[in-house]
Amino acid sequence: MRILHTSDWHLGRSFHREGLLGHQGAFVDHLLEVVEQEAVDVVVVSGDVYDRALPHVDAVALADEAFARLAASRARVVVSSGNHDSARRLGFGSRLMDAAGVFVRTDASSVGTPVLLGDRHGDVAIHAIPYLDPSALLEPWSLGHRSHEAALREAMRRVRADLAARPATTRSVVLAHAFVAGATPSESERDISVGGVSRVATTVFDGVDYTALGHLHGRHVLSEGLRYSGSPLAYSFSEADQVKGSWLVELGATGLVSTTWIDAPVPRRLARLSGTLHDLLADPSLTHHEHDWVQVTLTDPRRPARAMEQLRRRFPHTLVLQFPTPAADPQAPPRPAAGAGDHAIALDFVRHVRGTGASAAESALLQEAVDACCHDPDQDVLVTAAAAPAPGGAG
Incomplete structure (x- = not known):
């Protein structure tokens, strides 16, 4: 079985106010080309299909187009939700989509129930674990303590219980959206720490043939069968040196055979x-x-x-x-004391951000701006009206 591992599409995201929807559409085109060229059997998307819980209608339209085109391709699709997705909105219609070969898993109650697919070697159990909120699952899952690792350990306990009940020849794939120790974040991921802790140990996923990780936007190889694909596009300048793409994973009769990196287009x-x-x-x-x-x-x-x-x-x-940040100017005058006027504070700000004081012309311009801000025509009208004599009174 040939599996294409991708994640963190973040449909609808912009880059410093530059729209990316066209570039994201080009990635979808690329994905379909890879499916055909590499004879991909399954595409897995490990969370963050959308960039926000209430995605823009154009982002929803692109997701709809992507899943419809994949459903019409040779591949089946397994999708889990990420921390940016609304589980309810992404999961809407999932039972209908199952019939089309697009399996969307967003509900924690589905953990432990795999998408079961097969090839000539037998069954492959694909367990799509949605992003798990430890606070929401603390009591329902009796976690003992509130952490991402506790939630994922319980999820993997359920996965292993399912796999233990299946024939020994069943191969296993897990999708998980988490920050796993040993990987390096970039500036564009949302912080998911709980109590200051967000990392999950790699050992949580032991015993699985392949774990398709999502959440971090750079590709990472934590072990042969434990990998991040990263996002298909760069979403911050901290990702300038990252190579974007997807992992092509091949499972043989007894498990993982090979992994190959497929570069994504760079718009x-x-x-x-x-x-x-x-x-x-x-x-x-x-x-x-x-x-x-x-x-x-x-x-x-x-x-x-x-x-x-x-x-x-x-x-x-x-x-x-x-x-x-400019170095302190030893020749600069002392900072204004408490209660200093607005003009002095403005001059100090210029000196702070640029490392040198304002010129005479700049100082005059700042004084003009301060005077304009302090002048209140309405207040002048009120003062004038108050000072005016009453009708019929002495002039």
């Missing part, structure tokens, strides 16, 4: 550039980044005027401009 690369504005605009070695999405860290001792405007002339897809 637009990411680049993180650092240097002075002059150097970044003049350096010929940066030409290949001119069509990338770019994050720039400027190291100029004084913040240049209209920096983003100048950067976008060369790198039109610059999305993030940042500056390192």
